[in-house]
Amino acid sequence: MSQASQQKESSSGLSVYFRLLGYLRSSWLTFVISVLGFLMYSVMEPALAALLKHIVDVVSNGLMSENRVTIPLAILGIFLVRGVGTFLGSYFMAIIANKVVYDLRTTMFDKLVLLPSSYYNEMPSGRLLSKLTYDTEQVIGSVTSAVKTLLREGFTVIGLLGYMLYTNWKLSLLFLLIIPIIGYVVSYASKRFRKLSKRIQNAMGGVSDVASESIKGQEVVKIFGGFEYERQRFREAADDNRRTQLKMELTKALNIPVVQFLVAIALAILIWLALDPTLSAQMSAGDFVAFIGAAGMLSKPARQLTDVNSILQKGIAAAQSIFEFIDMTEEPDNGKRALSQAQGNIEWRNLSFQYPNTDRLALDGVNLSVPAGKTLALVGRSGGGKSTLANLIPRLYEVTDGELLIDGHDIRDYPLRTLRSQIALVNQNIVLFNGTIRDNIAYGYLRDAPEETVIEAAKAANAWEFIQQLELGLDTVVGENGVLLSGGQRQRIAIARAILKNAPILILDEATSALDTESERAIQQALDTLMKNRTTIAIAHRLSTIENADVIAVVDNGVIVESGSHKVLLEQNGAYASLHQKQFSEE
Structure with missing residues (x-):
């Protein structure tokens, strides 16, 4: 090591220690x-x-x-x-x-x-x-x-x-x-x-x-x-x-x-x-x-x-x-525009996205929109970009190129806390914390929710029946990541959390993937009720769960291959019709 680099290292060590002091x-x-x-x-x-x-x-x-x-x-x-x-x-x-x-x-x-x-x-x-x-x-x-x-x-x-x-x-x-x-x-x-x-x-x-x-x-x-x-x-x-x-x-x-x-x-x-x-x-x-x-x-x-x-x-x-x-750089949060209650109009305008440290676009020139209160279903093969499209809405990642608009304004114009308060999420990788069922339903912004509303949310998610059967009810500790509950029970707790938040924008990423057929029907009814008058982005593997969506978009290799209603896409006899036919044959 040269004398100059030794002096630099010594100086750096002193500055670090003085900062510590x-x-x-x-x-x-x-x-x-x-x-x-x-x-x-x-x-x-x-x-x-x-x-x-x-x-x-x-x-x-x-x-x-x-x-x-x-x-x-x-x-x-x-x-x-x-x-x-x-x-x-x-x-x-x-x-x-x-x-x-x-x-x-x-x-x-x-x-x-x-x-x-x-x-x-x-x-x-x-x-x-x-x-x-x-x-x-x-x-x-x-x-x-x-x-x-x-x-x-x-x-x-x-x-x-x-x-x-x-x-x-x-x-x-x-x-x-x-x-x-x-x-x-x-x-x-x-x-x-x-x-x-x-x-x-x-x-x-x-x-x-x-x-x-x-x-x-x-x-x-x-x-x-x-x-x-x-x-x-x-x-x-x-x-x-x-x-x-x-x-x-x-x-x-x-x-x-x-x-x-x-x-x-x-x-x-x-x-x-x-x-x-x-x-x-x-x-x-x-x-x-x-x-x-x-x-x-x-x-x-x-x-x-x-x-x-x-x-x-x-x-x-x-x-x-x-x-x-x-000293690491935090999430950029420079938005100043107020957003007390979003209407829920969402538009991806010529949007491209690339994950950090990768050499390929995850989304390439996406143009897509969903009106307020309507449901957009994203379908396609795994790894095609469906979850990425949804994850950009709460700004879990920053848009690489193009725009993502909510109510006509770029999402970067809104403060992160304000933007995310308008969004509820239920995804396939359920996250529960090592606390009580009550803590997991009334989480974060919702922690001061009255017990009556927590019970109503649990009932709407078809979770109240199994919660009542537990010795401590809402006060039952679920263990790390809900390990003491079954997969279906964890999913219902997550859905109850989303129902309780009552946000104008709802993201459902394989929200019924861990449920048996009987529970899925009950949950789907609860979700149908929840989705009314809300802008919903639903990512689904089973096409039968999204046939009533207002808009269905087929995503493949980061590109929107086709979009339209279930009926229109079947008539086009394209990618969606092919997926539907294949799944129908398997079932």
Whole structure:
């Protein structure tokens, strides 16, 4: 690595750490108390050296009887002040560290929910969880242990060096010559620590990824015999993490004894020089013992100051990862046009769309419209672009080219919160949260809905019957992603949520896919009622469910092949008629 790049990396690390310390501003009073505590502790170190001088002088001059009470009391006083200082410094620093981690985690989560959908598609969930948990834990060390050691041991070194300079400045200056060599060793170790810390973070992300996938897909793993494969993947990820961690420990283990040996060399040279009568002629026996004692006391804080380097570099590497995440671009939300109640006119005008990091258009020159209160059904082969057309309406993705209009205005003119409040969604991948059935129906904007309206929505979705049979009814906890409910029950809960929202625009993406025939009929009746006077975008595989749609559009390879009513499309004997005939034959 060139000198310029090394300086740039060092500067970058400092700027990241100073930004991290910026989170201390809200706790400045707590920080001041902590600093005062460490100052109290540190002042007592040179006080011990001074007391040692006094004891030697007392013994040398035969004044033991006059000092039998004062010296023990002084010792007790020094250790009492040290103890109080340690408590104040450590406890209040822990308060600050936990507040910093809380602020970082909440800031990261706030960012997480505002990131575009494309980010979630590219980033494994395990890696995201690793950022929220492991990376923030590393920051705790750099804010508590590192700052605590830097303050406490830093003040101690300053106090002891000050006392040594006061006692014999010539010998002290000779002792200080070793500091640049120690600085070079610490600087070299810093670069290696940060580099290894980044590798450990990536390795931890890999461990989280494999574990998360295996937990979510445990049924597939069991049924398809993926145990050996997943075990091998996890062991490889864990072994990578283990080896990188060992390299970190090796560097740390070598760093500490090297610095200690350098301090020991300095101390040995110091004693050799101090025994020269020309340099210690003006020193009493007490001065000499206290000076050597203070120099010996420097070994412990010097060792701890170098030991803290690994924790500090871990924290900087973690903070760098966290700040890169926090600085990511959110969903664009520059709309200013008010939209209290949408009519529901939707138009795709010469619209094209391409997913990020792909080289092919998912939608190409789409022109399509659906009047307010009418139903548009999207049909066609899987991967043709049906769901993409629907997902652009709530701006889960941004239009690449062309326009998507609601009530005659580009959807980008509306604020995201306002736009999405006008849309209800039921898709094939049902999402339920680990709460009660009530929480999942009355979710988000709906959380303050009265119980009567929640029950009405459940009845309309044909869900109230099975909810009543549960011991706790609406207060039944559904488990992570509704794992304690059947597929059909989960789907009905999602439909009840959409019914409760009562939005003017409704998106149904295979909304009855997880239901048996009997339930499907009942749900279809509920959906027919829900769809009245609402603009509905229905994506369906079974064409029998959308025959009454006002407009049916056949989507294939991102292009609208044909559109019209069920009757008109059958008469055209084109793509829709072919799909209908094929499905009718299969049934």
